[in-house]
Amino acid sequence: MIPIEHILLLSALLFIIGVLGVMLRRNVIVIFMSIELMLNAVNLSFVTFAKSLDSMTGVVFIFFIIVVAAAEAVVGLSIILSIFRTRKTLNIDKFNLLKW
Amino acid sequence: MLTIFYIFAVLSVFGALGVLFLRNPIHCALSLVGTFFCLGAIYVMLNAEFVAVIQVLVYAGAIMVLFLFVLMLLPSKDSEQYVNKWSVGKILAGLLSLGIFIQIASLFTANELQLGSKGEYPLEVVEEVGSITLIGRLLFTDYILSFEIIAILLLVAVIGAVVIAKRRFQ
Structure with missing residues (x-):
């Protein structure tokens, strides 16, 4: 039997690596990948709790999370595409049109 | 069972670190696919076969292919995205995420982890x-x-x- 704390620690570690990726990387698409990584870490803790609590609700919620992640990836990537057409760069520091 | 879990856990952490540190975004995407496969294996070990299958099909199959398509559509030649500007900010980011990690980890490893009552779907x-x-x-x-x-x-x-x-x- 895998101890529940170890899986939760793995999930926390993956989440933190995702947070660091969002804060440190400057490429928009890599930042997007880090967000997917964080969503996966949360999914892992959902599965862990669903198993340790003998519940099925966590698995149903993961279904919803994955659908929302897919929708988010589609819309976000198309926004990145259309920003790239005007700014010709993927560096997030250059996306400063809304800054004053 | 436990050793297999540790192998996949270490592999998935290495894949995630690849997303964090690799220079080429395409290498980042491929190492993220590796992480997703390792997480799928861990889901199988946790008796969540359905989640493992949609993890591999939807995440590794569909979403990452979308990322790779967009990466190949957009030539990112500018090298500015690798320049270390303002390293104080990086140190602050590291400290902040270390703080978040300690918070989450101490919550998860607390001895009296507050779990609710058992649900109605045990393994049998x-x-x-x-x-x-x-x-x-x-x-x-x-x-x-x-x-x-x-x-x-x-x-x-x-x-x-x-x-x-x-x-x-x-």
């Missing part, structure tokens, strides 16, 4: 009925409203992606 019931049957039953009874809303969300996402990404002609 799940193996007898089948996990996909149970998930389908829950989706179409208790969570039917969320299911319908998520369908509309997907439709809106598809239409929105087409509208946002299409070229505008003056």
